[in-house]
Amino acid sequence: MKYFRVAWVVLAVVVLGLDAAGISYTYDRYESLCTRSAEVCAEDGLLTPEDASRLEELGISRSFYAVYQGVGVETSLTLICSVVAAVIFFRRSDDRMALFTSFVLLLFGGAGAAGTMRALAEVHPTLWFPVHLLDYLSQVSVVVFFCLFPNGRFVPRWTRWLALASVAYFVFDIYFPDSTVAALTDPLFFAFLGALVIAQVYRYRRVSTPDQRQQTKWVVFGCTVALSGFTAVVGLSFLPAVREVGPLGYMAFSTLVYGLLGLIPLSIGVAVLRSRLYDIDVVINRALVYGSLTVTLLGVYLGCVVGLQYAFRALTGSKSQLAVVTSTLAIAALFVPLRRRVQALIDRRFYRDKYDARRTLETFSVRLRDETNLEDLTDELLAVVRDTVRPAHVSVWLRPSGWRDGKATE
Numbered sequence: 181m182k183y184f185r186v187a188w189v190v191l192a193v194v195v196l197g198l199d200a201a202g203i204s205y206t207y208d209r210y211e212s213l214c215t216r217s218a219e220v221c222a223e224d225g226l227l228t229p230e231d232a233s234r235l236e237e238l239g240i241s242r243s244f245y246a247v248y249q250g251v252g253v254e255t256s257l258t259l260i261c262s263v264v265a266a267v268i269f270f271r272r273s274d275d276r277m278a279l280f281t282s283f284v285l286l287l288f289g290g291a292g293a294a295g296t297m298r299a300l301a302e303v304h305p306t307l308w309f310p311v312h313l314l315d316y317l318s319q320v321s322v323v324v325f326f327c328l329f330p331n332g333r334f335v336p337r338w339t340r341w342l343a344l345a346s347v348a349y350f351v352f353d354i355y356f357p358d359s360t361v362a363a364l365t366d367p368l369f370f371a372f373l374g375a376l377v378i379a380q381v382y383r384y385r386r387v388s389t390p391d392q393r394q395q396t397k398w399v400v401f402g403c404t405v406a407l408s409g410f411t412a413v414v415g416l417s418f419l420p421a422v423r424e425v426g427p428l429g430y431m432a433f434s435t436l437v438y439g440l441l442g443l444i445p446l447s448i449g450v451a452v453l454r455s456r457l458y459d460i461d462v463v464i465n466r467a468l469v470y471g472s473l474t475v476t477l478l479g480v481y482l483g484c485v486v487g488l489q490y491a492f493r494a495l496t497g498s499k500s501q502l503a504v505v506t507s508t509l510a511i512a513a514l515f516v517p518l519r520r521r522v523q524a525l526i527d528r529r530f531y532r533d534k535y536d537a538r539r540t541l542e543t544f545s546v547r548l549r550d551e552t553n554l555e556d557l558t559d560e561l562l563a564v565v566r567d568t569v570r571p572a573h574v575s576v577w578l579r580p581s582g583w584r585d586g587k588a589t590e
Contacts, residue, residue: 185273188283192262195290195297195314198307199258202300203251209299210250211242225249225430234426245427253434254294260442261289264449271453277332278452284321285445292318293441312354319350326376330395330451335383342375395451402447409440473515473522481511 214226221228227235232242265285272278291297291314301311323346327339334340349372353365384396413436417429484507 181274181276181279184276184279185269188269188273188279188286191283192266192286195286195295196258196262198297198300198311198314199255199290199295202296202298203255205299205303206250206254206296207246209246209302211246222430225434227427231427238428240427245431249427249431249434251296253438254296257294257438257442258289258296261285261294261445264445265289268449268452277328277330280321280328280332281325281448281452284318284325285448287314287318287321289445291315292322294438316350316354319354320346323372323376327379329380329399330388330392335387336379339375339379342372342379346372398447398451402443406440406443410437413437413440473519476518476522477511477514480514481507484510 210226213232214221214224214228218228218230221231227242227245235242235245262285265282268278268282268285273282289295291311297307297311297314301307320343324343327334327343334343349365349368352359380396380400384393388396413433417433488502488506
């Protein structure tokens with residue numbers, strides 16, 4: 181393990197050193213004007229002369245844009261991944277899986293999903309190969325991580341072939357992106373993703389211990405939220421109205437994307453360091469409830485505003501602020517009862533066992549007030565305990581009336 185720790189320190193110095201050296205070049209890249217087509221510049225988040233003029237009208241300088249867009253956003257994800265990797269390294273470096281996770285996060289944040297070293301490689305071609313090598317290692321290590329997580333073994337066994345296939349897959353994706361073979365990498369990516377999901381489901385249901393299942397829930401939750409949000413943001417970016425926003429849209433887009441990606445290292449860090457720090461079921465439950473509640477209330481609010489504005493326009497011929505006030509009051513009145521209904525729906529749909537247990541206890545508490553027969557009450561109590569707690573064995577012991585504090589009394 182000593183040599184692996186030394187290798188981690190060397191890798192951290194190389195990755196963070198290249199990223200630090202690339203900051204100034206990244207700044208120059210985003211601060212200068214892009215002279216290519218508007219579509220190409222927009223894909224890279226670079227400013228055209230028209231975009232620069234729009235920023236100046238808003239009082240935002242190109243220097244601020246370069247610092248925020250080119251340096252701040254990407255560096256923030258690099259710092260998150262590096263900090264989580266360092267904490268895992270210093271606290272769990274004696275565990276091989278934890279140490280490998282630290283390697284993966286270091287590469288993911290510094291060379292794969294983020295990092296400013298690419299701008300350095302564009303200016304200094306001699307660094308092209310080592311920078312792309314780190315990117316390649318990052319992509320492969322992520323696949324291997326999900327094949328091994330959380331117990332460090334390839335389960336099921338065919339995942340080792342999946343990890344080996346990723347070694348060849350990313351060669352074309354990273355080093356030969358314009359080749360004919362690289363054109364097939366997009367559909368193959370979804371095949372890889374589906375295989376990893378199947379492997380994790382199999383491991384979760386057949387192999388994982390309760391603690392490992394808790395760890396898996398944390399990682400799956402973070403990745404699901406990140407990828408779902410990433411897909412939604414990318415989908416919105418193709419809308420014409422969003423594209424017309426210009427450089428402010430670039431800044432909002434990158435902030436959302438890298439903010440969502442930051443959930444992945446954070447969830448992995450919680451899973452590896454302390455899987456029981458929070459009850460993940462509670463976190464998932466709250467996310468489902470308040471996410472659904474927010475979407476529902478937003479839809480109701482927009483529907484009320486549009487509908488009332490249309491009604492006022494039809495009646496009076498002009499808009500009215502009363503529509504906004506009325507809609508706001510309606511949302512305030514609907515919040516509590518709607519939250520209860522959404523909570524009950526989520527519990528019934530996704531947490532059926534806990535929902536049934538709660539209903540059973542509520543029913544038993546009502547009957548407890550009216551039941552007078554001791555034998556019937558004992559039978560009902562045993563049945564409730566079996567249905568809710570589900571112990572291996574259950575029995576009831578009643579203290580004799582002549583006993584007090586473990587001693588017989590006259």
